[in-house]
Amino acid sequence: AQSVAQPEDQVNVAEGNPLTVKCTYSVSGNPYLFWYVQYPNRGLQFLLKYITGDNLVKGSYGFEAEFNKSQTSFHLKKPSALVSDSALYFCAVRDVSGGYQKVTFGTGTKLQVIP
């Protein structure tokens, strides 16, 4: 079984400050990990993914995430937050040992960037 947890329903950060959105996962094998963003009245948009290789993954809009196998975490980060980053963020995991592409999504974290 695979699962993902986003412990914070909402994160507030001042514009220009660094931001972190937390995600931890559980899989029986090796994980593929994803971050998505959802703006109001829109579908989810892909931000970045970890498949293999470098633990630090860079994605769209200046976001990055670090895969930490020992802590089973994949936190999303950005050095300097913008007001336009305010949105709902979803972490997702797929167990590589699974035969199909089913991905389990977290419950989402609402990011509010305060001007």
Added chain:
Amino acid sequence: DAGVIQSPRHEVTEMGQEVTLRCKPISGHNSLFWYRQTMMRGLELLIYFNNNVPIDDSGMPEDRFSAKMPNASFSTLKIQPSEPRDSAVYFCASSLWDGEQFFGPGTRLTVL
């Protein structure tokens, strides 16, 4: 590519009516997913297909819900009869082997 296409974008219907939601995945993608999103329950996976075959429909809430994928370029999600608690945004997504999913814009369903 135009991305994942869903229709209609908005649907308002009365309780008891049949509702059909449509999805065209990205060409070449071999997996297709149907999700439902509400404020109360968040994002829920309803069913997914691999190579047009339903793999896991454990998220389908009731027998009133059914989904088909007659070919690689088309899928439907049907609710019959619809109820007010089915009101939600329904998303379709498609993916390749690595699981990176591409989402459609969603269908906002309101059942009165």
